Amino acid sequence: MRLAALALCTALLAGCATPDRDARLQPGVSREAEVVALYGQPGRVWPEADGGRTLEYSSQPMGRHCYMVRLAADGRLVGVQDGLSPAGRALIQPGMAPEQVSRLLGRERTRVFFRLSGEDVWDWTIEPDQTGYGMRFNVHFKDGVVARTTQSMVFPSRLFPGFDD
CATH class of the missing domain: 3.30.1450.10 (Beta-lactamase Inhibitory Protein; Chain:B, domain 1)
Known part of the structure; x- marks a missing residue:
């Protein structure tokens, strides 16, 4: 019974994970395939000057976040930013x-x-x-x-x- 409850709690917590706080995603280690497996296909993919890419995960129109997942040219995770955070909005x-x-x-x-x-x-x-x-x-x-x-x-x-x- 305890094991089933623990499994349910773990599944629920994983379901609430967001790319910026997901412990399963590690900069320099995680790859694009892992991000896509966890969060699905991005809404848009932005090419970067260094050969990398940025995957856009927007929750608009009802959500309040837009996670920009930055990947290096080799497909490894560089970092995740919420474009709609106060710091992101201040860049406009x-x-x-x-x-x-x-x-x-x-x-x-x-x-x-x-x-x-x-x-x-x-x-x-x-x-x-x-x-x-x-x-x-x-x-x-x-x-x-x-x-x-x-x-x-x-x-x-x-x-x-x-x-x-």
């Missing part, structure tokens, strides 16, 4: 091109063009702040480059409880 600067933003933050939740302002706004669901309300990180593009970034609160829907928009 005015003047960046859309592809540069995607390489850092991963696939966006939505894109909306505002005709009057001429801004194309992409957003990502991120971890809530101390208010407890949902949050979005917004990147405003104007004339094909980042003009600014903002954050917005997501208030619960009164018509459809459990849906935030």
Whole structure:
């Protein structure tokens, strides 16, 4: 009985593992095949200048993370970053091109063009702040480059409880 309970707990904990905290993945040791076996096919694969690759595991539109799994040219794990962490979001600067933003933050939740302002706004669901309300990180593009970034609160829907928009 204890062995079965221990096996169940281990399986549940493994199911909650994320690439950035998964003890089964070791930089310099783990290979691409292990990452794919554990987390499935990435949403996108970004080639790197040194011959390596970055595997993108985005949880958008409802999730709050985008794990960028960096591999060396030989396929070994270099490291994992959450592009939607505060540090990842801080890398977005005015003047960046859309592809540069995607390489850092991963696939966006939505894109909306505002005709009057001429801004194309992409957003990502991120971890809530101390208010407890949902949050979005917004990147405003104007004339094909980042003009600014903002954050917005997501208030619960009164018509459809459990849906935030």
